[in-house]
Amino acid sequence: MNASENRRSFIKKASALVGAFSIHSIFNELHATTWQTLDDSYSDWSPVDLASNEDYWSVIQQGYSASSSPIIILNNGGVSPSPIVVQQAVERYNQMTNQGPSYYMWQILDQGRERVREGLAKLGGCSPEEVAINRNATEALVTVIYGLDLKKGDEVIGSTQDYPNMMQAWQQRALREGIVYKQLTFDFPMENDDEIVEKYRKAITPKTKILHLTHVVNWNGQIMPVKKISRMAHQHGIEVIIDGAHSFGLLDFNIPDLEGDYFGTSLHKYLSAPIGSGMLWIRKEKISKVWPLVCAGDPQSDNIRKFENLGTRSFPIEQGIGEALNFHNAIGTKRKEERVRYLKDYWAKKAIEIPGVQIHTSFHPSYSCALAGVSVDGLTPAELSSKLMSQYKIHTTSISLGNIQCVRVSPHVYTKISDLDRLVAALGKIAG
Secondary structure (H helix, E strand, C coil): CCHHHHHHHHHHHHHHHCCCCCCCCHHHHHCHHHHHHHHHHCCCCCHHHHCCCHHHHHHHHCCCHHHHCCCEECECCCCCCCCHHHHHHHHHHHHHHCCCHHHHHHHHHHHHHHHHHHHHHHHHCCCHHHEEEECCHHHHHHHHHHHCCCCCCCEEEEECCCCHHHHHHHHHHHHHHCCEEEEECCCCCCCCHHHHHHHHHHHCCCCEEEEEEECECCCCCCECCHHHHHHHHHHCCCEEEEECCCCCCCCCCCHHHHCCCEEEEECCCCCCCCCCCEEEEECHHHHHHCCCCCCCCCCCCCCHHHHHCCCCCCHHHHHHHHHHHHHHHHHCHHHHHHHHHHHHHHHHHHHCCCCCEEECCCCCCCCCCCCEEEEECCCCHHHHHHHHHHHHCEECEEEEECCEEEEEEECCCCCCHHHHHHHHHHHHHHHC
């Protein structure tokens, strides 16, 4: 075979490999047959019953290289490691790209974005024409925060317990344009929807235009009743932005059912997509009114793709999202949700029995899932987190935000029960 034929053969194979949704997907190569047999074996099990079945989850754990890490990673709420298939996809597409970036990026990999969009939309229970692919929840939500027309004196209601980047974006608009940014503070954990909704209702005035909500509060894992708040806000003619960074790919819901107008998320948390991947959802009839951060042609277009004009970016990361979707869908959202909630309850219910240890997160399934806050009497969050890492090689993150003072612990499906037993034992020794 001559050089020209070799080149054509390579291009043909490269084209066939593009997209995690082809028969050549890495997930199909590594897991499809085994996982189908596994799924058949447990098809009659409910997600709640399956949550504690270690035989099932041990197979899932093998799909993550992080499951054998010398460090116990319990900060998946920050960023989760990707499964092996996702790592391999990014590597494969990166190698392909570097055969000739201007060709393989724009002519080959760029053609796979629509399939990824469709996969994300299917998981989110929405139209692909409402989904833009970007780099993280910050980019998604700041696109909306900066892109909405607001004038001096217009009010936005958020919380002091929202994510800092979003709070800072609103504060910048207030400083630069004179909008009024009001923030509520909650005494979490809370297990009363009506109390939460009423607090937002009481803050509304005739000048209120936007409610900014966090679906799962990243500081301590509180799940907020965003659907009820959104419905109340719409009764007052107010739009709703939802930060879903810690809910998408974990909790079992359809984005439109939250009844918000705008939704942003990171895909590198519980979906386990490549690091640096995110998604923006905008209700179709709202797209034209949001100005893009980086202009692309008609900024008032109703085409969701106007928010993807980032210039040169990582196409391998985008394609890796597809393999993350394959991995996630083979498990199932509800199974994942119940397993991760089980893991949180497993360690937290043991830890709360240790004298001097406090848990700062609800155990009610409607108000918590993956994340939980823990503290030890006499230690600051930073001191406790430091001890867990230096003495026991357990990686967490310390939280010190107003009335939330704790160490955040967030397991994932690759987390082993033995890892959580080590956490509880470590807390016992530190508290003792």
